[in-house]
Amino acid sequence: MATLTTDPIQVYKRPVGLTEVHSHYCPGCTHGISHRLIAEVLDEMGLREKTIGVAPVGCSVFAYKYLNTDYVEAAHGRAPAMATGIKRVRPENIVYTYQGDGDLASIGMAEIMHAAGRGENITVIFINNAIYGMTGGQMAPTTLPGMKTTSSPKGRDVEMAGFPIKMSEILATMQGSSYIVRRSLHDPAYIRKSKKAIRKAFETQVRGMGFSLVELLSTCPTNWKVTPYEALQFVEDSMIPVFPLGDFKVHPEIAKLKV
Amino acid sequence: MPVKGWIEVNDLYCKGCELCITACPVDVIQLDYSRLTPKGYHPAMLKSDGCTGCGICAVICPDAAITVYREPKKAKVPTA
Ligand SMILES: Cc1ncc(C[n+]2csc(CCOP(=O)(O)OP(=O)(O)O)c2C)c(N)n1
Ligand code: SF4
Ligand code: SF4
Ligand code: SF4
Numbered sequence: 001m002a003t004l005t006t007d008p009i010q011v012y013k014r015p016v017g018l019t020e021v022h023s024h025y026c027p028g029c030t031h032g033i034s035h036r037l038i039a040e041v042l043d044e045m046g047l048r049e050k051t052i053g054v055a056p057v058g059c060s061v062f063a064y065k066y067l068n069t070d071y072v073e074a075a076h077g078r079a080p081a082m083a084t085g086i087k088r089v090r091p092e093n094i095v096y097t098y099q100g101d102g103d104l105a106s107i108g109m110a111e112i113m114h115a116a117g118r119g120e121n122i123t124v125i126f127i128n129n130a131i132y133g134m135t136g137g138q139m140a141p142t143t144l145p146g147m148k149t150t151s152s153p154k155g156r157d158v159e160m161a162g163f164p165i166k167m168s169e170i171l172a173t174m175q176g177s178s179y180i181v182r183r184s185l186h187d188p189a190y191i192r193k194s195k196k197a198i199r200k201a202f203e204t205q206v207r208g209m210g211f212s213l214v215e216l217l218s219t220c221p222t223n224w225k226v227t228p229y230e231a232l233q234f235v236e237d238s239m240i241p242v243f244p245l246g247d248f249k250v251h252p253e254i255a256k257l258k259v
Numbered sequence: 260m261p262v263k264g265w266i267e268v269n270d271l272y273c274k275g276c277e278l279c280i281t282a283c284p285v286d287v288i289q290l291d292y293s294r295l296t297p298k299g300y301h302p303a304m305l306k307s308d309g310c311t312g313c314g315i316c317a318v319i320c321p322d323a324a325i326t327v328y329r330e331p332k333k334a335k336v337p338t339a
Contacts (some may be wrong), residue, residue, distance in 0.1 A: 011327040012317040028276030030323030188318040
């Protein structure tokens with residue numbers, strides 16, 4: 001006969017891949033969601049003990065305090081270069097960078113392009129919130145046309161400041177890249193898809209298949225000057241039309257994977 | 260009978276951002292305005308019965324503050 005159980009079933013609990021500290025992120029900032037997804041994926045793949053993260057400059061400068069793996073801190077934009085060195089010296093480790101759009105697409109443009117060009121066997125988690133969060137909401141290379149920031153108070157004028165740079169589309173043209181996708185963190189269903197993409201990116205590295213990057217559309221309620229919920233709506237209504245979600249490059253071996 | 264569930268919100272992490280409230284499909288979460296967390300936020304809490312333990316609030320919570328539980332399905336007890 002089946003044994004009777006009265007213990008409650010735990011459906012979800014905070015992953016052990018996150019440290020037990022209160023984060024400094026603003027309430028409702030989706031940096032926290034991407035941290036949690038990375039922690040869950042590394043836990044599920046059993047990679048936590050052999051992973052080395054490289055933190056950026058930006059609001060996620062303290063990522064090393066929150067993700068429960070080994071971590072190093074890079075100079076602004078240089079995380080892919082640092083990750084390159086670490087991975088080449090320690091190929092047995094899983095090495096990833098966590099970078100904002102100011103860090104990756106502005107000051108760090110050279111490092112990310114060449115890391116992808118070389119096909120470095122590293123993973124990049126790229127948080128695109130269309131703004132410089134940490135320094136007070138200045139225009140980023142990813143700021144939407146017409147979007148107001150502290151350095152484009154009348155809205156980004158494309159005549160003067162150009163158009164948003166679409167990193168995933170560009171990096172997908174690199175021969176050395178194997179997995180380049182864009183996902184979004186604005187809704188639970190999309191968050192689940194983001195987690196699968198992070199999983200596939202790390203699977204790409206585990207298989208030694210070269211450069212992998214997941215771009216995550218993320219929020220900055222504080223500098224967008226909206227509530228956390230309105231920020232999610234802004235991602236859906238305004239960011240996705242400019243930064244369409246999709247798979248820009250997926251190696252056939254990775255496409256076959258069921259995760 | 261829908262599955263019965265409940266959530267626990269950890270005061271150390273919750274920042275009262277309300278994203279769980281907007282995501283809950285059965286609208287059973289509210290902020291607890293009678294209490295402050297050590298960091299000074301009103302934390303989320305269950306306001307009524309009806310939680311199904313679906314876990315959607317935990318998927319959106321940016322601070323991984325929510326633990327989700329579900330009551331096990333009652334096994335039929337044979338009547339002696
Ligand atoms: C060499 C150098 N230049 C400029 C800065 C100032 N700075 C700090 S963070 C940042 C941009 C951060 O934006 P982003 O990468 O989008 O991250 P977010 O804060 O939005 O998460 C800048 C320009 C710096 N710290 N170091
Ligand atoms: S400033 Fe923006 S990106 Fe930085 S923690 Fe606050 S909401 Fe998040
Ligand atoms: S989503 Fe998380 S942090 Fe925000 S109010 Fe709910 S429990 Fe608190
Ligand atoms: S587990 Fe589901 S039903 Fe229960 S509070 Fe969370 S979102 Fe609502």
